[in-house]
Amino acid sequence: MNAKTSNKVATAVIYSFVGIVVLLLFFLIGYILVNGIPYISWHFLTSPSQSFLAGGGIRDQLFNSIYLLILTLIISVPIALGSGIYLAEYAPDNVITKLIKTAIEVLSSLPSVVVGLFGYLLFVIKFGFGFSILTGAIALTFFNLPLLTRNIEESINDVPDLQREAGLSLGISRWRTMVKIVLPSALPGILTGIILSAGRAFGEAAALIYTSGQSAPIVNYSNFNIFSQSSFLNPMRPAETLAVHIWKLNTEGVTPDAHSISNGSSAVLIIVILLFNLGARVIGNAIYRKITSGRRG
Amino acid sequence: MNNIKKELNMASKETRQDSIGRFISYFCITIIGVLVISIIYFITSRGLTMFFANHVKLSDFLLKTTWNPGTLDSHGKPEVGALPMIVTSFSVTILSAILATPFAIAVALFMTEYADKRGAKLLQSVIELLVGIPSVIYGYIGLSVVVPMIRHIYGGTGFGILAGTIVLFVMILPTITSLTVDSLRAVPQHYRQVSLSLGATKWQTIYKLILRVGTPGILTAIIFGMARAFGEALAVQMVIGNAAIMPKNLVSVASTLTSQLTTGIGNTVLGTFANNALWSLALVLLIMSLLFNTLVRIVGNKGAVKNERKNKQ
């Protein structure tokens, strides 16, 4: 085969492979939405789930997912922010920094099931938290931290050094320079990272099966006492999330309309994640514009 | 004048702010450090219990093919041969990487060499969306589309390594693709010009130059993809069949380390022998994850050596 023929063949192959991948994505999203959206109704979103009867909804699972996500962000964002600042600003160029960076890489590549099992071992069993939203949030934090930290570090490093020097040369402390000057400039990047990580956490199940548990007890949505066992805000109650619910429906198979509920739940999950994805772009751009007064560049 | 002199020698608000800031950031990074160490410590110590407390031989664990930690065999020894799971885990990992790599490279090449800015951006969003889809959904689609399809074509249950491979293929495709894109983007733009000016076709430039220069990066991408495949639990668990037996072929039911773990942990009591055996599987997962990490580091360093030479001139 001469050079020109192979060029043509290769180009054709590359284009068709790309076509297949794009079709694959459309198929995946289309399949979920086409099969799922017909099941989504107000009733489906607002009624409790049923184990042995048809017609259950996903009210509690949906709420649990959101609550868990919020708790996770409350725990993980500050830690990631501190760590990101450390890596970008304070980390000396030495062995310890290298070790820490390695540790973050290791953490980011650990299978989520291992992270979940660690959470189970330490918090559910050793500390006696039991299956609870809090334990789940902690496990998701472990899962979230490395990516979030790296994202924050990169966003901070993207801010030109000149800004930092400007702050320092005015006699402002390194910390205040970081917090008041560098972080605001890094905010679009950081926020995009946080939203994307939220999307990931929202769909995560493997780390949650043995931490936040697989049951969704009936809770009282008008009880705001977070220490009360029946309160929807109690962080110490077990809480099955939407993703875990889908998994459970399809592995235990005692619910008669498991298939329909899975379809509906999957569609809800995908829609939420698409929104997160879209939100990350929109908000990132909006903040960027606001900070720079409409100047791109 | 003396006032300024005094100020110069006094600790100020700024100094205090800095100490606080330093403390906060050191504290946060310490949390991460301690976390990683404790994960490794706890999983390792749990995972080793079976060997030390229950005196199972490592060779039995790694090489025997019967997994039935709840009962004893005819010699009164527990049956904890993890080989079926190890083989299955490696099979789905390697097969899915083999399947995904050409697609990933094709998409990456399209994005870096063929598409204009808009096309590349569009494909970038496709990749990001694929990353964003949760693994249970991949598992669910695998269960409701891939498994019946395989059943239809090959008969049997449809569950097995083939179904797992297909699901993992889609899951690791975006990982490998985006890292490959990074490594191809790192190949200096003017290499392409030089190659074309020497009379190379586009494909010759890609094949003989760009892919060659980008090889360490692409290898890293593939290893990352494999690491993800090896550690993926739920999606695989939903389509593999979950039978801890040696897979006979690609369409017979099997079980990976992760699927055995997810199904098993809930059905055993902590501290029992059956439970300890499961933690040993978790340890294998941990070790493999560390191994993949090391591999990435080694390959990455090889690439770095090349780059360093580049910078020297």
Place this chain on the structure above:
Amino acid sequence: MSKIITSENVSVYYGKQRAINNINLDFNVHNITALIGPSGSGKSTYLRCLNRMNDLINNVTVSGSIKLNGKDIFSPQMDIVNLRKTVGMVFQQPIPFPFSIYENVAYGLRLNGIKEKKILDVRIEKALRQSALWEEVKDSLHDNGFSLSGGQQQRLCIARVLAVEPEVVLLDEPTSALDPISSAQIEDTLVSLKNEFTFIIVTHNMQQASRISDWTAFFLDGKLEEYSATKKLFLNPDKEKTSDYLNGKFG
């Protein structure tokens, strides 16, 4: 004297902006022709038309006709790959590939399907000798191309082009990133090779143009201001702008 490249009414647009305007310029075979002019005068843009490297940039349109040995290089029958094999190019920065010295020179040969080691060895030695690099690298052919100094790297890039045996070699400010000694070595190389190749060199260094070229074309604001034998142009330019430029009044 026979013309190897002729160009008529060549204009280049970046988007809607015209970068060069109606250039008519012919090149004599086995001569060195220098294109000079201040930066932004369009000399590099014009050079990159000659092997259609401008095709690689989005948004660039070229009009007019350029003929290589009488054949229109923009015609659909023209094979762009063959064109670039016939009209090679050396860039401003030395750009060796991150391979060995040997493989760098072999690159273009392998593209043509030459695989036999004996032939490769011969052609590579010839090219390295032509670019006056052989003596310096013959014992380290398998070292990485980046281990060479900047000037050596540029001569390696020249060898890489010569190995393909082009008829014309375009050089886009090939010595501007190099020290004076390396520049002189490259100038010597070009002069010694001009019986075998036709060189067209863009340079911002007027001394260089006067030292090595037979013909000089002076570009200004996207137009060809003046073109004549180098001696004539430097000693007795027709136009005032040319003489102003040569005397350093602007640019």
Place this chain on the structure above:
Amino acid sequence: MGKNNLGAETIMIPREEIAIETKKIDVYYGSNKAISNASLAFPRFKISALIGASGSGKSTFLRSLNRMNDGIATVKGEIMYRSTNINSVKVNVYQVRKHIGMVFQRPNPFARSIRNNITFALKEHGIHGEDELNKRVEESLRAAALWDEVKDSLDKSALSLSGGQAQRLCIARSIALKPDILLLDEPASALDPVSTSKIETTLRELKKKYTIIIVTHNMQQASRLSDYTAFFHMGKVVEYGQTNNIFTSPRANITEKYISGNFG
């Protein structure tokens, strides 16, 4: 002693009140010595220019004066300011920088409003009164000759300013803190001629109240603007004296070569 052999002892010390003085400063990047044995004394309310080819160490030297090299390079030797060695670890670096302001080569306004750019550091340093802040904003913008151009758009983003305006905003931002000394690192090198001359005018005006030390690669600028000039070459101070003397009768060959444009 030949013209080539100028040593540290031949470097004059101005007979005026000294604002800041370095004594045998060495600066290292890692193990790489960038400045050796630099002793210079800068008189109060004068403009002193540091000139030299790129890589001669003039910027590195300047950045040592307000400890901006902390964490980047190691500075050895004494820097005396207000009879305190401010190069000591015991000295509060933030106070040093409050009294010795700095303007950089590239304008670096904060991504905030023009007003905020100036008030930010003031607030950080404990000045909160609305009136006081407004007064300082106007004062400093007037001093930097920017007031008339921006007085109606104080709440617009500073990033909307042109390069020259942004640089003057940076100067205003520095002097709003009422420093003693203003360090400028090639403040006009990224600007067009009109903006450059505006900045030069501003600086001439400012030297009534501030001691100014400016790094420049532009010799005309140094000769136009400065009272004293120090010539740096390969990390050493070759010559220092009144600008007139340096430009009309340099004592070292190398200075003469540099100012007549033979290298650099």
